[in-house]
Every structure is written in C-alpha cells, then in structure tokens.
Amino acid sequence: MVDRIADPWGERTPYGPGQEWPVRVDRYLADGRTDADVDRWVQSASVLHSNGDALDIAVADGRIVGVRGRAVDRINRGRLDPKDLYGWQANHSPDRLTRPLVREGGRLVETDWDTAMGRIVARSKELLDGPGGWGHFGFYTTGQLFLEEYYALGVIGKAGLGTPHMDGNTRLCTATAAAALKASFGTDGQPGSYTDVDHCDAIALWGHNVAETQTVLWMRMLDRRRGPNPPAMLAVDPRATPVAREADLHLAVRSGTNMALMNGLLREIIRRGWYDRDYVDAHTLGFEELRRIVDGYPPRRVADICDVPAADVERAAELLGTSQRLLSTVLQGFYQSNQATAAACGVNNLHLIRGMIGRPGAGIYQMNGQPTAQNTRETGADGDLPGLRNWENTAHIEELARLWNVDVDVIPHWAPPTHAMQIFRYAEQGSIKLLWISATNPAVSLPDLSRIRRVLAKPELFVVVQDLFLTETAELADVVLPGATWGEKTGTFTSVDRTVHISDKAVDPPGEAKPDLDIFLDYARRMDFRDRDGQPLIRWTGPEEVFEAWKECSRGRPCDYTGITYAKLRGGSGVQWPCTDEHPDGTERLYTDGRFPTDPDYCETYGHDLATGAEFTEPEYRAKEPDGRAFLHTVDYQPSPEVPDDEHPMLLTTGRTVYQFHTRTKTGRAPQLDRAAPDVWVELNPADAARLGIAEGDLVGVASARGGIQARARLCGIRPGVVFLPFHYGYFDQDPHERTPRAANELTVTAWDPVSKQPLFKVAAVAVEKLADGRGVPAPAPTVGGSAPPPDAGIPPTVGGPAAQATSGKE
Amino acid sequence: MHLAHYLGLLHRAQVNLADAFRQVADAHAEEPDIRHLCERQAKRCDAHAEGLRPFADRYAEDAPTEPDRLHSQLFTGTRTGGIGLLRDLQDLYLMAAECDIAWTVVGQAAYGARDEDLIALVKRCEGETAIQLKWLRTRMKAAAPQALVVAD
Numbered sequence: 001m002v003d004r005i006a007d008p009w010g011e012r013t014p015y016g017p018g019q020e021w022p023v024r025v026d027r028y029l030a031d032g033r034t035d036a037d038v039d040r041w042v043q044s045a046s047v048l049h050s051n052g053d054a055l056d057i058a059v060a061d062g063r064i065v066g067v068r069g070r071a072v073d074r075i076n077r078g079r080l081d082p083k084d085l086y087g088w089q090a091n092h093s094p095d096r097l098t099r100p101l102v103r104e105g106g107r108l109v110e111t112d113w114d115t116a117m118g119r120i121v122a123r124s125k126e127l128l129d130g131p132g133g134w135g136h137f138g139f140y141t142t143g144q145l146f147l148e149e150y151y152a153l154g155v156i157g158k159a160g161l162g163t164p165h166m167d168g169n170t171r172l173c174t175a176t177a178a179a180a181l182k183a184s185f186g187t188d189g190q191p192g193s194y195t196d197v198d199h200c201d202a203i204a205l206w207g208h209n210v211a212e213t214q215t216v217l218w219m220r221m222l223d224r225r226r227g228p229n230p231p232a233m234l235a236v237d238p239r240a241t242p243v244a245r246e247a248d249l250h251l252a253v254r255s256g257t258n259m260a261l262m263n264g265l266l267r268e269i270i271r272r273g274w275y276d277r278d279y280v281d282a283h284t285l286g287f288e289e290l291r292r293i294v295d296g297y298p299p300r301r302v303a304d305i306c307d308v309p310a311a312d313v314e315r316a317a318e319l320l321g322t323s324q325r326l327l328s329t330v331l332q333g334f335y336q337s338n339q340a341t342a343a344a345c346g347v348n349n350l351h352l353i354r355g356m357i358g359r360p361g362a363g364i365y366q367m368n369g370q371p372t373a374q375n376t377r378e379t380g381a382d383g384d385l386p387g388l389r390n391w392e393n394t395a396h397i398e399e400l401a402r403l404w405n406v407d408v409d410v411i412p413h414w415a416p417p418t419h420a421m422q423i424f425r426y427a428e429q430g431s432i433k434l435l436w437i438s439a440t441n442p443a444v445s446l447p448d449l450s451r452i453r454r455v456l457a458k459p460e461l462f463v464v465v466q467d468l469f470l471t472e473t474a475e476l477a478d479v480v481l482p483g484a485t486w487g488e489k490t491g492t493f494t495s496v497d498r499t500v501h502i503s504d505k506a507v508d509p510p511g512e513a514k515p516d517l518d519i520f521l522d523y524a525r526r527m528d529f530r531d532r533d534g535q536p537l538i539r540w541t542g543p544e545e546v547f548e549a550w551k552e553c554s555r556g557r558p559c560d561y562t563g564i565t566y567a568k569l570r571g572g573s574g575v576q577w578p579c580t581d582e583h584p585d586g587t588e589r590l591y592t593d594g595r596f597p598t599d600p601d602y603c604e605t606y607g608h609d610l611a612t613g614a615e616f617t618e619p620e621y622r623a624k625e626p627d628g629r630a631f632l633h634t635v636d637y638q639p640s641p642e643v644p645d646d647e648h649p650m651l652l653t654t655g656r657t658v659y660q661f662h663t664r665t666k667t668g669r670a671p672q673l674d675r676a677a678p679d680v681w682v683e684l685n686p687a688d689a690a691r692l693g694i695a696e697g698d699l700v701g702v703a704s705a706r707g708g709i710q711a712r713a714r715l716c717g718i719r720p721g722v723v724f725l726p727f728h729y730g731y732f733d734q735d736p737h738e739r740t741p742r743a744a745n746e747l748t749v750t751a752w753d754p755v756s757k758q759p760l761f762k763v764a765a766v767a768v769e770k771l772a773d774g775r776g777v778p779a780p781a782p783t784v785g786g787s788a789p790p791p792d793a794g795i796p797p798t799v800g801g802p803a804a805q806a807t808s809g810k811e
Numbered sequence: 812m813h814l815a816h817y818l819g820l821l822h823r824a825q826v827n828l829a830d831a832f833r834q835v836a837d838a839h840a841e842e843p844d845i846r847h848l849c850e851r852q853a854k855r856c857d858a859h860a861e862g863l864r865p866f867a868d869r870y871a872e873d874a875p876t877e878p879d880r881l882h883s884q885l886f887t888g889t890r891t892g893g894i895g896l897l898r899d900l901q902d903l904y905l906m907a908a909e910c911d912i913a914w915t916v917v918g919q920a921a922y923g924a925r926d927e928d929l930i931a932l933v934k935r936c937e938g939e940t941a942i943q944l945k946w947l948r949t950r951m952k953a954a955a956p957q958a959l960v961v962a963d
C-alpha cells in the first residue's frame with residue numbers, strides 16, 4: 001500500500017534510453033473495497049490535469065467506488081495522479097446541484113428545466129432581434145468539457161448566433177502554447193510525443209513545475225533519471241520546485257525576464273557553433289534576423305536582466321547545445337508571464353536551429369494547463385476556428401459554411417475572435433448582455449477579482465452558469481444549470497501530445513443534472529437555429545453523432561480525426577491525431593520530414609508581430625514564400641507592464657499545488673486532497689522574511705494596487721524578492737459572512753500577452769507585511785512540492801494516513 | 812539643402828506622436844492593452860526623435876530658412892467611450908502614417924546625401940513605424956464591429 005498524499009509520485013520503475021516504460025498500475029478503491037466488490041470497470045481518462053492519463057472507473061451498486069490506471073495506455077502505462085486517485089469522490093458530494101436555479105427577488109431559487117431554459121431563450125431571442133444582435137452574446141467555457149460538447153457549442157455560437165465572442169478559460173492556461181505553435185510551425189499541433197521522455201538525453205523545463213501539474217509525466221522523467229544513462233535536466237523557475245531540486249542546473253530567473261534568457265541562450269548556442277546549419281538552411285526562415293537580435297544578449301547582460309550568474313547561462317547553453325536528443329516542456333512560468341508568446345517561440349527556435357524536432361527524444365511540449373484544452377483549440381469553442389482554420393482565409397470560411405450549410409457571412413470572420421479578457425471588458429461596458437459560463441469559475445480564476453465580481457454582478461448582464469456546484473461564479477448568476485460531469489456522460493478528449501481518449505458514462509448524474517452536450521443541444525432546439533435550406537442547423541441527439549460530424553469538419557486539416565471511431569477508442573489505448581485511412585493507427589510525431597504546414601493556403605495564421613500583436617496580411621505572408629519551412633521569430637526583451645516600485649517592492653507569482661486543481665471545485669471536495677492543502681499560504685524566501693520580521697506560520701498581508709489578501713507564511717526556497725501564492729483558493733467553503741480575502745487573483749493585474757492574449761498572472765508588484773504572530777503553528781502549506789520547508793524546520797510532514805492508502809503494482 | 816526641414820518635420824511628428832500615444836494611453840487606461848502598448852509605442856517614438864536630433868542639428872547648419880506651413884496639426888486631444896477609442900486610434904494611425912511617409916522621404920534624401928548613418932537610422936525606424944501602423948489597424952479592426960454595430 002502507498003500513501004499517495006505523502007508520496008504523490010509513488011514507487012520508481014527505472015528504465016534506460018529507448019526502453020519501454022515499465023507498467024505500474026495504480027488503484028484506489030474507497031471504503032476498504034477490493035476488486036471483488038466492483039461490478040464493472042468503465043473506460044475513461046483524467047480530467048483533473050492535462051496529462052491525459054487513461055484510467056478505468058470502478059462501479060458498484062450504481063456508484064463510482066474507485067479508479068485504476070490503464071496498463072495498456074501509451075501515456076501513463078497504468079499510473080495515476082493523486083488528484084485522479086481521490087478526486088472522483090467529489091461527484092458524490094452532497095452539495096451537487098441537482099435542479100436548475102433562477103434568480104427571484106435577488107435570490108437563487110430552484111426551478112425546473114423548462115423555466116430555466118425558457119428564461120435563457122426568451123432573453124436570447126430578445127437580444128438577437130436586430131442588427132448586431134450577435135454582439136450581445138458572450139460564451140466563456142472551460143478546459144474540462146468533452147470534444148463533442150465544445151464542437152456543438154462552437155457551431156451554436158459561430159453558425160447559430162454568429163458571434164465571435166467565444167473563449168474558454170483555456171485562455172488562462174494554454175493560449176500561448178497555441179499561439180507559439182502557430183507562429184513557429186504554421187498551425188497548432190504538438191510536434192512531439194510523450195514517449196520522447198523514453199529517448200531523450202536532456203530535458204529542459206521552461207517555467208514548468210511538471211512534478212505538481214502533471215505528476216505522471218514527472219514519474220516518467222524520474223524513472224529515466226533513476227535508470228541507466230539518465231537525461232540531463234535544466235529547470236527555469238523562480239521557485240525551488242521538485243523539478244528545480246532534481247535538475248542538474250536550476251536558473252531561478254527574475255519573474256518577467258524569460259525573453260532575455262531565451263535570446264541569451266540562443267546567442268550562445270549560435271556563437272559556439274552548436275546549431276545545425278543544414279537544418280536551418282533547409283527547413284527554417286528568418287535565421288539572419290534571429291541572429292541579429294539575439295546577438296545583443298551576451299551572458300553578462302542576460303545575467304543582469306535575469307539576476308542569475310552569467311556562468312549558469314553559459315552552462316545552460318552548453319547543456320542544451322551539446323545534447324543529441326533534447327526534450328523541452330513549457331508551461332505557465334512562460335505562458336502567464338511577460339512576453340509570453342515570444343518566449344515560448346524562443347523554445348521552438350532552440351529546437352529548430354538544433355534540428356531537434358520530429359524524431360524520438362527530440363520533442364517539444366508546448367503544454368496545456370487543462371485536460372481538454374486541446375479540444376477547445378481544435379473545435380473552435382475558444383478564440384479559434386474549427387479544424388485549426390485560418391479566420392483570415394476566405395476559402396477556409398467557405399469550407400465551414402458548406403459544412404454547416406449557412407451563409408459565409410453568418411460565420412464571424414470579419415474580425416479576430418474575441419479573447420476572454422475582451423469578452424469581460426465588453427460585458428463591463430454593457431455591449432455584451434448575455435454571458436454564458438460553462439464549467440469554469442472566473443470569479444476566482446481571472447485577474448483583479450474585485451473587478452470581475454463587479455462585472456458579473458451587474459444587473460444589466462444576464463449571466464448563465466452551467467456547473468456541478470454553486471461556485472463563487474454561480475452565486476452571481478441569473479440562471480444556474482446543473483451539469484453532469486466526468487463519469488456521468490460519454491465523450492472524447494485529447495491530450496497535449498494529440499492522444500484522443502474516450503470517456504464512457506459509468507453512472508447516472510444526480511437528480512436532474514444533465515450532460516453539457518444535452519444542455520447545448522436543448523438550447524439549439526429551443527432557439528430553432530436554421531440552416532440555409534430552412535432545416536434545423538443542429539440535428540444531433542448524442543455524443544457519437546457529434547463526433548462523426550466533427551470528423552468531417554477535421555477532414556484534411558492538421559487535426560484530422562477521420563480514422564478514429566468510438567469503437568476504435570474502446571478497449572485499447574488512446575490514438576494520436578492525425579488519424580486517417582493512410583495512417584489508421586494515428587501519428588506519433590509531426591514534422592518528421594522537416595516539412596511544416598506553413599503553406600499560405602493551409603496555415604492557421606498569417607502571423608503577428610510578437611511585440612505588439614499586429615497582424616500580418618495574406619500578401620505579406622505569401623511574399624515570405626515559406627515553402628514548408630518553419631519560422632524563427634524573436635524580439636528584444638521588454639520589461640513587464642508592472643514592475644516593483646517603492647510602494648510594491650516585491651513580485652508575486654502564482655501557481656498550483658499537487659493536491660488541488662483549478663479553483664478546487666472538485667478537489668476541495670475530495671477529503672484526502674482537501675486535507676493535504678486545506679488553505680491558502682504565501683511562500684517567502686527566508687532572507688525577505690527576516691527583513692520583514694516574519695516567521696513561519698505568521699499571518700501576512702499581501703497587497704497590490706488592486707487589492708489585498710491574508711495568508712500564512714511558508715518560509716522556503718523561492719528566490720529573494722518574489723512571493724508565491726497558490727491560485728486555487730476562493731471562498732465557496734467559507735461562511736459568506738466570514739469570508740477573508742485569500743484568492744491570489746485579488747492581487748493580479750489585468751494585462752495580457754499581445755499575441756496569445758493570455759493574462760500575465762506571474763508578474764504583479766506587491767507589498768508584504770506581517771499582520772499577526774503565528775505562535776509557532778506552521779502555514780497550512782504542504783511539505784511536498786514547491787512549498788516544501790527546509791529539512792530542519794521541524795514541520796510535520798503532509799501525509800494522507802489510512803484514508804489515502806492506494807495500491808500500486810505490476811499486474 | 813532642405814533636408815534639415817524634413818528632418819525637423821519628422822522630428823516634430825515623432826515628438827507629437829509620442830505625446831499622442833501617451834494621451835491615448837491615459838484616456839483609455841481601462842483598456843489594458845491600449846494603455847500598455849501605447850506607452851511602449853510612445854517610448855519607441857521618443858527613441859526615434861532622439862535618434863533624429865543629431866542629424867537635424869547637423870543639417871540645420873547649412874539649411875536655408877524654413878518654408879511656411881511645413882508643419883501640420885493632426886491631434887487635438889482624446890475622446891471617451893468605445894467609438895471615442897476608435898476615433899483616437901484613427902488619429903494615431905494618421906499621425907503614424909505621416910511619420911511613415913516622412914521616413915520614406917528622409918530615407919531617399921539620405922541616399923542622395925550619401926549619409927550612411929542616416930540610412931541606417933531610417934532603416935531601423937521605418938520598420939518600427941510600420942509595425943505601429945499595423946498594430947493600430949489590427950486593434951481598430953477588432954474593435955470596430957462591436958463599437959459601431961453593437962454598443963448602445
């Protein structure tokens with residue numbers, strides 16, 4: 001038995017380069033049950049992080065009673081994240097929403113579906129009537145629904161209502177990944193495969209605390225590190241995360257300076273002759289301009305900007321420049337920071353100039369923060385068009401119009417899709433009058449929360465919230481629709497490395513809760529959307545029909561699903577797109593031949609200036625004559641829009657703990673996970689703490705120009721001048737009358753990357769002061785992960801105890 | 812020769828544009844991207860003006876008197892609201908366009924004067940001005956439908 005709270009990564013199964021990752025099947029059955037008590041196992045995959053781990057759901061007496069990893073799966077080979085082992089218990093939580101709610105006299109009261117949907121449809125029709133009616137609608141969705149639900153929503157929005165105001169909280173997690181892939185390679189789509197861990201000889205983790213965000217991928221890396229010929233490891237992160245502690249070299253850069261680092265590393269690699277001249281000549285564009293810009297970043301200057309030793313910059317360049325099979329993984333430390341898209345493109349540049357792409361071990365993971373984020377990008381439920389089409393390419397829009405049998409100009413392509421922050425701005429200004437939020441919680445997850453609450457509470461804004469629980473956002477809604485969740489509905493979803501999994505329905509949802517797909521289809525039927533021939537625009541009744549329709553939409557595009565069926569996904573392992581008649585088993589790696597989808601008629605974007613987001617036109621793009629070559633883009637370093645000053649002398653960075661997901665809507669209701677990280681904390685470097693007179697466990701006030709919060713201090717290995725707050729903690733589990741401000745986003749700044757439009761969560765300037773003495777009681781921070789205290793601090797370790805006993809074996 | 816006059820014209824146009832970018836940044840501070848990007852562009856314009864100053868000074872030494880009505884006024888203050896933002900961005904666009912064509916004119920003259928340093932300056936700055944135009948166009952395209960068709 002293993003306490004997977006005390007040890008989130010479990011037992012090591014070391015292996016060597018080129019070998020198959022050994023199987024280790026993790027399982028957790030609640031209440032002392034054994035396999036003999038399980039009536040049936042239902043195939044699924046994780047929706048509590050973006051790794052895409054395959055698992056089976058144990059069902060007994062019509063209820064979920066546990067989970068086990070799927071040994072056959074290519075991604076996890078049987079392993080599970082602690083969030084998956086314990087998180088499903090939230091499905092049974094007594095406070096699940098079981099009936100729709102509507103606002104009556106300022107209060108939310110229970111009602112029936114007809115009343116709730118009737119109100120939404122009545123308001124929708126009223127708003128749609130008249131020129132520009134489409135512009136009153138905004139949809140803000142999630143990274144946790146299924147592909148079928150996103151596609152249906154995308155068609156409703158883009159062909160039914162005709163609104164460009166659709167985005168997801170994927171804007172907060174993965175928008176930069178998409179933007180960087182498009183900018184460098186022509187379309188979205190991850191070049192690499194998770195099996196690149198098996199083959200690489202160096203791993204670079206760029207702002208990615210993979211040990212806590214995707215524990216199973218980290219297990220794979222650790223198993224390589226414990227085996228023969230382990231890969232070298234480089235970590236870039238201002239915190240002493242488990243990744244940074246494991247790495248051979250840790251660059252604790254000053255927050256907001258990634259771009260200077262990337263330019264400096266590229267300069268060093270070019271000057272030392274570690275780049276692949278032949279690959280550059282044959283397969284890339286823009287090398288001379290890249291070389292000209294990066295030349296301005298010698299190690300000394302990078303050291304000054306990033307506040308790391310110049311010798312470490314040189315060592316990092318050597319590690320990267322002399323590896324033969326380099327794997328890079330990028331996440332929020334880059335995506336949610338200053339110059340996000342440019343810095344993420346910097347990683348692509350590194351791989352392109354070294355020819356480290358399209359072969360085993362030479363992979364790039366421009367990561368996703370959420371499990372089904374990839375699908376929002378593919379299907380057009382976020383600020384993209386379905387099938388990774390280019391909204392500026394008329395032929396692409398005509399294809400969609402034919403597919404949906406609607407007039408071309410119904411499909412909003414005359415302006416760029418509206419990103420999430422702009423949707424909230426339009427709602428704030430009053431032109432968006434109906435905001436439909438599905439399965440996400442912006443009242444905790446968006447920057448500058450007092451502003452977001454003010455927007456959501458505006459009486460003129462009709463807010464629809466579709467969720468499992470009465471979240472902080474649902475509390476502010478006009479209509480609340482109870483959703484069914486993972487395990488209670490069927491659909492598919494796709495991981496970072498393009499692996500498609502099916503998740504089958506295991507049990508019925510509680511009460512009158514409905515799958516999100518049923519809710520969207522019900523809305524479409526009641527709205528009576530019609531195609532060009534007067535027939536119903538949407539005739540689907542269930543997920544498999546939607547999946548089949550989606551396949552047609554994806555045909556011929558990079559994310560081609562046409563070779564996949566539900567039957568094919570059942571029983572075995574996931575399948576990687578593109579999967580077609582010619583590639584019936586899917587495609588493990590993209591760009592194996594060094595040809596990139598940059599053809600002007602095929603590409604997803606004509607490109608942007610990385611410093612301003614200015615769009616390049618089709619003629620400008622054509623003039624580059626990309627001819628299947630990838631683009632090397634870089635820009636000069638620019639300081640963040642917000643930097644410390646006398647009033648706010650420290651930098652705030654935010655992120656995750658291994659035990660919680662998003663705003664704890666589920667993980668806060670799973671007892672083992674909740675107990676492991678029950679409340680917010682703030683991480684301080686001991687030197688800063690000493691200067692401020694703060695000891696472990698003291699109550700601390702953290703304030704920015706937007707607001708202030710209170711949290712207890714954890715003294716640990718964060719870089720001096722920087723403080724860290726986990727972003728999970730909202731207010732749902734506090735008495736409404738006794739809520740103390742504790743959400744990290746009370747403090748964060750409303751600002752975003754000019755290209756990806758991803759908010760800059762990592763660079764708020766804050767002031768820190770002691771509020772009260774902790775009297776020796778340590779902060780409620782886990783001793784596992786980035787918040788681990790020094791070994792001699794005498795803080796009791798985080799454990800799960802008997803309730804967290806899971807098994808782990810070879811089977 | 813008259814090059815000094817066009818250098819002066821461009822210098823003043825860059826100073827005015829920097830000032831207008833800053834005014835728009837302040838007036839529309841609730842649009843965070845407008846604020847941050849306009850502030851950055853203002854700094855760009857400052858740098859352009861700074862780069863031009865030594866050439867303007869040098870060529871002024873052998874320039875005849877400045878002709879009448881050389882300078883024009885393109886900006887008279889900011890406006891409010893969604894349509895006001897569009898109109899303000901349009902003003903910035905026209906001011907940047909004036910700089911853009913002035914860079915072209917000065918660039919041609921620099922070749923004529925065989926002034927390598929001035930040619931290098933023009934090459935660097937005209938690209939940055941072109942990006943300013945592109946960004947303003949991009950931002951206005953995104954804002955126009957909502958501001959002109961949807962907003963009350």
